[in-house]
Amino acid sequence: MQQQQTLLFEIGTEELPPKALTTLASALALNIETGLNSLELAFDSVRWFATPRRLAVEVKNLQAQQHDKVVEKRGPAVSAAFDDNGQPTKAAMGWARGNGIDVSEAERLTTDKGEWLLYNAKVAGSHISDLVEELIRTSLSKLPIPKPMRWGNSKHQFIRPVHTVTILYGESLLDAEVLGIKSSRLIQGHRFHGKTNFELDHADNYLVQLENHFVLADFASRKQKIEQGILQAAEQEGATVDIDAELLDEVTALVEWPVILTASFEESFLQVPKEALIYTMKGDQKYFPVIDTQGKLLPRFIFVTNIESHDPEQVIKGNEKVIRPRLADAEFFYQTDKKKTLESRLESLNSVMFQQKLGTLADKSQRIADIAADIAEKIGADKTKAARAGLLSKTDLMTEMVMEFPDVQGVMGMYYAHNDGEDSEVALALNEQYMPRFAGDQLPTSMVSNAVALADKLDTLVGIFGIGMLPKGDKDPFALRRAAIGLLRIIMDNNLQLDLVELIAIAKQQLGDKLTNQSVESDVLEFLLGRFRAIYQEQGISVDVIHAVLATQPTKPADFDARVKGVSHFYTLESAQSLAAANKRVGNILAKNSVDSNAEVDSALLTDKAEQELYAQLEKSKQNNLDKLANADYQAVLTELAALRPAIDNFFDNVMVMCEDKAQQANRLALLNNLHQQFLNVADIALLQQA
Template sequence: MPELLIELFSEEIPARMQARAAEDLCALLQKSLAPLMTAAPRPLFGPRRIAACGAMAARAETPGKEERGPRLGAPDAAVEGFLRKHGATREALEQEGQFWVLRKPGQVIEAAALIAERLPPLLRGFPWPKSMRWGTSDFAWVRPLQRILCILDGRPVPFALAHGEDAVHGLLAAGLTEGHRVLAGTEPFAVSSLAAYTAGLRERFVIAEAGERERIIAEGIERLAAAEGLEVVPDRGLLAEVAGLVEWPVPLLGRIDDAFMDLPPELMRTTMRVNQRYFALRHPDGRAAPRFAIVSNIIPGDGGAAIVAGNERVLRARLSDARFFWDLDRKQKLESFLPKLDAVVFHAKLGTQGERVRRLERLAGLIAPAVGADPALAGRAARLAKADLASGMVGEFPELQGVMGRYYALAGGEDPRVAEAIGAHYRPLGPGDAVPAEPVAVAVTLADKLDQLAGFFAVGERPTGSGDPFALRRAALGVIRIIRENGLRLRLLQLLDKAVAPILETLALAETEKARETLEEARKRGLIGGSMLTVIPGSPSISRGTSSETYLAKAWDIFDFLAERLRVQLRAEGARHDIVAAVFGAAPDDDLVRLLARSDALARMLATPDGANLLAAYKRAANILRIENRKDGPHDGPVEAVRLVAGPEKALAAAVATTREAVAAALAAEDFLGAMEHLATLRAPVDAFFDGVVVNDADPELRRNRLRLLHSLCAAMDAVADVSKIEG
């Protein structure tokens, strides 16, 4: 099958845009060339090119179409209009019933013609995040486009990016591309296939595959580091970025001056990564090493001495700047930065960072006893947690927020637990990041994330669809992970209520003040008479006693969001999220540890033969009740013992009564496995009942009593979980 290869060759493309652009190119090609593309194209990308390669049919025939026209005897004008619309003549019409019909034959689509037709508009509308125009052309690309390579079955497919009188400087698709700008020069070479393309680029010092460039960089740096008894600090994002900056990677090692080795290792790594795209190295015991790795895009003639020396000189300047901020910030206590936070807006509707710090201080103190932390230390840590945002270092490197606060707290003589909490309260930053474990750090971290959720939910900024500008999903998953991984027995609704209350009170007060100001202005302008009202009808109350229901409703809203994130997390782990939903449906529980323990016990029971059969019996009973309730239900009254005539129904009634009591006692004691074991004992009497008893007996009293017995069976199981929500 013919092979299609397309390459867009330009000036250097920002590394962060390359992968997405190549994927977009593949998706657009598959959509635009859909009649002939047989599979999704394969993306290729690098510093100066994005490309796609895939198989497609040489030609295809579209199916014929049948268009129904005017009725027989319609005015000539109607018939002529129909023919003009479809570019046909009257001879092509056929009579079918009471209508004229036009049958259009299928068309043969040639691949080369389709490519030449579809590619120009595709490229003109390419979705770059940012693009530019150059010269007199109105064509926009991320950087000036220099060549278009388009090969189909070994032959070039020429097309121009023409648009009206704009010929884009005569740029025409052909079968040529270029290698490395420095090592191979600008002389183009011909390409006839993907194999010839990748081989030709390699001969001209370009590795076409981004994955291979990453491998060369990673293995090269690891080899150089190992030769000196060191290891590379893992940084997957930096590796991918550097692979997008070089076409022919050559790893080299440089040295860091000993004068800078007393700087915090996180500071050195951030300086090297953010400013220079250098890789940090460390000793096997984790200590920072006085070495760094760089990746050259050329083969140095002197073994890299000049390149290394130049980068060492640049790094000295960068680290000198970092030392300036480090020394300057440590001249004052961390607490002295706090007044500046009153001038830093956190969110237009939620006030300043200073206001938020006061909320965190209060909330962390309330959370502390529940997680085994000292309330005074938790409050102190929360008070200082955001102080480093006003420091010079974090102003220069926002990535170091929290990290620098920890160092400044230690330098200022704060309790080590307070410093640890300051450094850890942003965690976890991602799925692979560890959660805080020290109690004070846990209290501050939970306060930070719960306040974040409460604040943005209070002002109506909850996530919608794929949009989550304030990272509330990440905050919710962080709360869940902290609770699960530390086994915390927390009443989340109570904590959320305490987090929501001061925010809603402040918002209500702001609305009240705004209304007062509006009335005062109207009075001054003579729009209303009388004195300024002291009580504004309809203004929001800021009394906690009268607004508790509003606060609790908002807390439930946030808790529902957390519960949904928990289900997402469990689904990602391959766990039975439907069982969690079933347990929660029976007894809404804001203690996540207890909820998951109960769910785990139920999952174990359902995995046994008794549990599986009991689930099937429940569904059978529920189906019978649903059908019969439509007729003359509901059948939810008490079971009448005198009307239990058959042995199996007497046994089932006794078993249900005994099991309900035993299950209730076990659940109260949080003996969830015991509760499920008691529930599983119902399997035998349930089987015997369905085998030996006709539910819809001819005697209406017996029928009604047996339906009530089935209802009692379902109710006994629903006390453990809403079994109707369990899948399968």
């Protein structure tokens, strides 16, 4: 056997959960890689494979056997190892016997703490064949499987029943038992094509032999083939295709031998809003909708099958037959829903509870309307339209379409509002109230929509915090973190001059006596401020910069954003590190001495040239920065203050702040406080110590 060969491990199963497939496969590969590293076995690479009926890991050029080791085994201290006559004690003889040597064969280990008996034991390295079973068992036990299952009479558990286990090292089959199944060369082929099972002759032939049996085991290659096939099919239609990344992954996890086909449906179904049809095709049937160059849905769809049929027309007809009832349902729901206005559904919102302590959806809708009207007034939006949109915001939840297809909430509200003759901005706001729906999603496009989206998120945040149901750990049933980040993004990206303290107060007032948490306002504010870190870290902003701005507790998100950009620029300046250190020194001095924050500097008491110079430059920068601060031009403010560096360094080099003259001491503290406050107008740059 060669010294370095490929290790191949495959576990053949029943159909695995498609949405968990890549997570399981990558975790298995990582666990095996970690295990090999701990065993000190060298290898070139670790790669995973996954199909609906298998998980596999390939380790290239794996070292066959661990290197031999010399292990130091320290015995008893020499003083305790021999008696007064120089004879070995029981402790020494027991230790030597345990190591298979005589006491006379022991070496001595001398340190500054004493002398001990020592035996350098040679430990032979184990072969991979002796290590692999425990390695794989441990790797499988650490997989993220929330609900393992048993099958047959087996006591073993896995995410799905296991049929085969294969462990090859090169051409050698390694003897092992995993999940109650002995390792063999048997590999499951495609369920419908070719042989049901075949024997794998060599680890390096895994992919090739599987492909010969109609299985593309490499997930990435299979995904690429599917994507290219879908794009080619769409190109043949003279159109584009809506390739959703998550759907592509899911479809890839559902097939072993992908075949791409195109089918159609009746054009009459296009009278239904395209979002509902697309949701039905993608969500229920895993189909890819076809879109023309103007973004209009075509009566065609592309699908991926796991069978290479001799008569593909029969497969196409079968899929057309399956999708037709689903589209007919959507059409029926749409036509039925249009017979009632959204306004007529307001009463039915009283029958649906938003949250037991916070009332029904009718209560929430009225609060959203009132909050949205207040916000609209602040941002220059139409107050009446915002209130109307807020009032109707949840009515589409009572429609047949949304009850059947929850993911189209909001968008159906928009269509039904247009059908009812509602104002176009009101209709748009019914859809955009939920934006952004996920990280990186687009934001509302109108000011009325912004007002309603902010109102909805505020009501949920203040309401849930107000009854003491704060998110804990990864438990966030009301998606408060997403709501908070969405709220902040809307305000910052639109540069809305809104204050979080005022917004929270507006929402609290609408909730009235429903709230029991006395500290709800400070809790919500702290929670919102805490979301800034996640937003800016995603943009690559230094944590130091975020903390420096957070220290000053700015409660206007647009202002917070301007400060972050200003401090980020300052962070790159050559003078940033020394100014940050100086500010930290100033902060420490002021913290140890009681200084009135409004204390003024008496220029008559400035006797040293260095303090006179610093004072003069401070007064100049204060005047120069008045307009810059008013315009939130924090980059310019900090650039102005950065010019103080020589004067600050000179001050600390030549002036004793804590001098014996108490009046002069107080005056110098006031001067430092003046300096400190000018920087705090933007951020606490003392926290930029890693600059």
